[in-house]
Amino acid sequence: MEDxxxxxLLNLKQVVGFIFPNEIELHWGLLIVVYPYVTGLVAxxxxxxxxxxxxxxxxxxxxxxxxxxxxxxxLFVAPLPLLSHLGHPELSFEIFLTPHLQSAMAMFxxxxxxxxxxxxLLEIWFDYRKDLVVWSRNETGLKKYMYKILTLGATDLSDxxxxxxxxxxxxxxxxxxxxxxxxxxxxxxxxxxxxxxxWWSSVLMPIVFLFSAIVSGIAIMILIxxxxxLIRWKKFQMGCLDKLGSYLMYAIILDLSLELLDxxxxxxxxxxxxxxxxxxxxxxxxxxxxxxxxxxxxxLPLVGLVLVRVxxxxxxxxxxxxxxxxxxxxxxxxxxxxNVVVGGQLFSKSFRGLTIYKVQVLGIxxxxxxxxxxxxxFVILWAxxxxxxxxxxxxxxxxxxxxxxxx
Amino acid sequence: MKYKGKLFRASKEATGDLNAKVGKIPQQxxxxxxxxxxLISLFFLLRHFFTPDTFGKYGHYRAAAIDSIMSxxxxxxxxxxxxxCHDDIYALKIESYHRDVSCEGCHGPAIAHTEDPSEFVPPxxxxxxxCPLCHExxxxxxxxxxxxxxxxxxxxxxxxxxxxxxxPKPPHTPEQCSACHAExxxxxxxxxxxxxxxxxxxxxxxxxxxxxxxxxxSKPTSRxxxxxxxxxxxxxxxxxxxxxxxxxxxxxxxxQCHYPHYPEVx
Numbered sequence: 001m002e003d004x005x006x007x008x009l010l011n012l013k014q015v016v017g018f019i020f021p022n023e024i025e026l027h028w029g030l031l032i033v034v035y036p037y038v039t040g041l042v043a044x045x046x047x048x049x050x051x052x053x054x055x056x057x058x059x060x061x062x063x064x065x066x067x068x069x070x071x072x073x074x075l076f077v078a079p080l081p082l083l084s085h086l087g088h089p090e091l092s093f094e095i096f097l098t099p100h101l102q103s104a105m106a107m108f109x110x111x112x113x114x115x116x117x118x119x120x121l122l123e124i125w126f127d128y129r130k131d132l133v134v135w136s137r138n139e140t141g142l143k144k145y146m147y148k149i150l151t152l153g154a155t156d157l158s159d160x161x162x163x164x165x166x167x168x169x170x171x172x173x174x175x176x177x178x179x180x181x182x183x184x185x186x187x188x189x190x191x192x193x194x195x196x197x198x199w200w201s202s203v204l205m206p207i208v209f210l211f212s213a214i215v216s217g218i219a220i221m222i223l224i225x226x227x228x229x230l231i232r233w234k235k236f237q238m239g240c241l242d243k244l245g246s247y248l249m250y251a252i253i254l255d256l257s258l259e260l261l262d263x264x265x266x267x268x269x270x271x272x273x274x275x276x277x278x279x280x281x282x283x284x285x286x287x288x289x290x291x292x293x294x295x296x297x298x299x300l301p302l303v304g305l306v307l308v309r310v311x312x313x314x315x316x317x318x319x320x321x322x323x324x325x326x327x328x329x330x331x332x333x334x335x336x337x338x339n340v341v342v343g344g345q346l347f348s349k350s351f352r353g354l355t356i357y358k359v360q361v362l363g364i365x366x367x368x369x370x371x372x373x374x375x376x377x378f379v380i381l382w383a384x385x386x387x388x389x390x391x392x393x394x395x396x397x398x399x400x401x402x403x404x405x406x407x
Numbered sequence: 408m409k410y411k412g413k414l415f416r417a418s419k420e421a422t423g424d425l426n427a428k429v430g431k432i433p434q435q436x437x438x439x440x441x442x443x444x445x446l447i448s449l450f451f452l453l454r455h456f457f458t459p460d461t462f463g464k465y466g467h468y469r470a471a472a473i474d475s476i477m478s479x480x481x482x483x484x485x486x487x488x489x490x491x492c493h494d495d496i497y498a499l500k501i502e503s504y505h506r507d508v509s510c511e512g513c514h515g516p517a518i519a520h521t522e523d524p525s526e527f528v529p530p531x532x533x534x535x536x537x538c539p540l541c542h543e544x545x546x547x548x549x550x551x552x553x554x555x556x557x558x559x560x561x562x563x564x565x566x567x568x569x570x571x572x573x574x575p576k577p578p579h580t581p582e583q584c585s586a587c588h589a590e591x592x593x594x595x596x597x598x599x600x601x602x603x604x605x606x607x608x609x610x611x612x613x614x615x616x617x618x619x620x621x622x623x624x625s626k627p628t629s630r631x632x633x634x635x636x637x638x639x640x641x642x643x644x645x646x647x648x649x650x651x652x653x654x655x656x657x658x659x660x661x662x663q664c665h666y667p668h669y670p671e672v673x
Binding site: 012017018093094096097098100117122126129151152153154155156160161164165168350352353 | 433434435437438439441442446450453454457458459462463467469540545546547548
């Protein structure tokens with residue numbers, strides 16, 4: 001308790017202007033920054049996979065399954081920052097048992113379950129079912145049983161069944177896109193609907209969140225595709241990378257214009273909060289918003305990606321630009337989340353002062369925990385890749401129905 | 408009898424139909440149907456057994472949560488309790504400017520002290536750094552809230568040397584500029600310009616004292632202003648040092664070289 005006061009006193013020394021007593025300390029810290037960042041990656045990766053599926057984009061084939069299981073890996077981690085933020089995580093399951101339909105926050109669990117069970121897992125299951133069946137026949141030992149269980153007993157490999165898998169997959173993709181929009185739009189909605197906070201309260205918030213999600217999702221797929229191709233000693237399919245690069249470019253353009261629209265709208269509306277917000281942007285958030293989010297995270301990658309389109313560059317250089325842009329975009333989008341979550345709490349509701357946020361290193365809401373939570377999806381992804389390899393060459397060839405009958 | 412046979416046949420056809428239809432449902436859907444059925448029943452089962460007993464008693468929450476919050480240890484006693492033993496201080500404070508500042512706001516949580524005064528004695532913030540938490544000059548504090556500039560307001564003495572924390576006497580209202588511009592005042596007070604009133608050089612509207620920023624006083628704007636006293640031909644007391652306005656520091660205003668509140672010649 002005393003330590004806590006000491007800390008508050010230190011913060012108080014850096015407060016500028018007038019703030020209310022309960023505003024010295026931020027309540028939503030680094031973990032709450034990680035949460036929208038991770039769900040954004042889920043939604044973005046899934047939407048990328050859906051584009052491939054619905055529009056049948058041949059170049060993106062190598063990333064289809066990879067995107068799906070990347071989305072899954074990040075989705076598993078998405079609720080963890082929230083859980084670790086709770087004072088009583090062990091009571092959190094009660095929120096499922098007693099749904100509160102009028103509370104957007106309380107509905108998160110259901111949005112999440114819907115997306116996990118009805119969209120992502122189902123789509124992956126339908127897509128992998130024939131492989132699961134074949135693997136369950138060819139593998140031995142424990143693995144055999146694992147695959148058997150994963151098939152859920154649906155071992156029919158007839159043409160009709162396979163055709164149904166395809167149709168069902170497509171159908172789920174079609175429900176999946178609005179669902180992915182809802183999942184991440186939902187996160188934006190939570191912030192956008194806080195009436196009392198002028199930095200958050202904006203109808204554009206869910207939309208801006210969504211497009212930044214798409215940006216980050218495409219960028220992470222460029223990185224994951226690049227990295228997995230490298231460590232598997234495979235040749236890059238430049239067609240695929242070019243396509244991803246061009247999507248990334250369009251997504252950044254859309255995202256950037258939406259954010260500028262939001263910005264101009266705020267300036268033009270010029271509500272009473274505009275003074276403190278501009279003070280915040282030019283002081284506390286200058287580095288993370290102007291330098292990192294805008295210049296490093298949006299404009300610089302955009303310049304690179306446009307350059308690739310207007311000038312024929314050698315493959316090597318193009319790859320470098322794609323990876324460089326993708327990394328910058330990740331940093332930029334993380335910064336975006338930071339600016340929304342932390343920025344919204346830095347200024348006083350009196351519009352007269354700014355507080356400060358210092359990231360702790362240790363502790364359940366600290367830096368190490370957040371780094372752990374950001375690495376965890378990659379561990380899960382690695383495990384998923386081991387269980388259901390997403391590579392095109394791992395895909396099994398189904399013995400034709402005729403051969404089946406002869407057996 | 409005939410009728411019955413017909414019914415039987417019809418139902419047999421129907422079940423046959425159903426069988427055929429069920430046969431047509433893809434195997435995948437059947438498995439998924441079973442899986443989701445299991446999960447949904449599991450949900451209802453869990454809901455039945457694990458919904459907290461007191462849920463919904465008062466509203467959409469666990470009524471027992473109130474008890475668990477109530478059972479948290481109390482830390483603050485409240486001023487009423489302090490009064491029982493420190494009635495003198497209480498009586499003093501309730502009439503003072505600090506009437507709205509709670510005892511434990513300065514002395515810290517003190518419930519342990521009320522239970523056994525000898526066991527735990529709350530600390531008293533005697534050091535100079537404490538009061539400025541509320542009284543240090545800060546432009547965003549409400550107008551009229553008593554504020555001081557820490558660096559110039561009687562350093563380095565502790566505040567309680569001059570102010571009784573339980574009855575901070577109302578100091579006279581700032582009729583002079585020194586209340587706010589203490590540093591300039593003090594600087595000027597020991598300079599060659601000490602005898603000059605601030606208002607000799609600044610025309611300060613009365614409203615400046617209430618809303619300083621909204622009604623700013625004037626400042627000298629030209630060399631001729633200083634020349635009113637310092638020019639060779641100026642009609643001013645003899646002991647004032649004179650300069651040749653036409654060649655002294657020409658091209659600059661005087662205060663680019665002389666600080667007007669502490670003019671020095673070296």
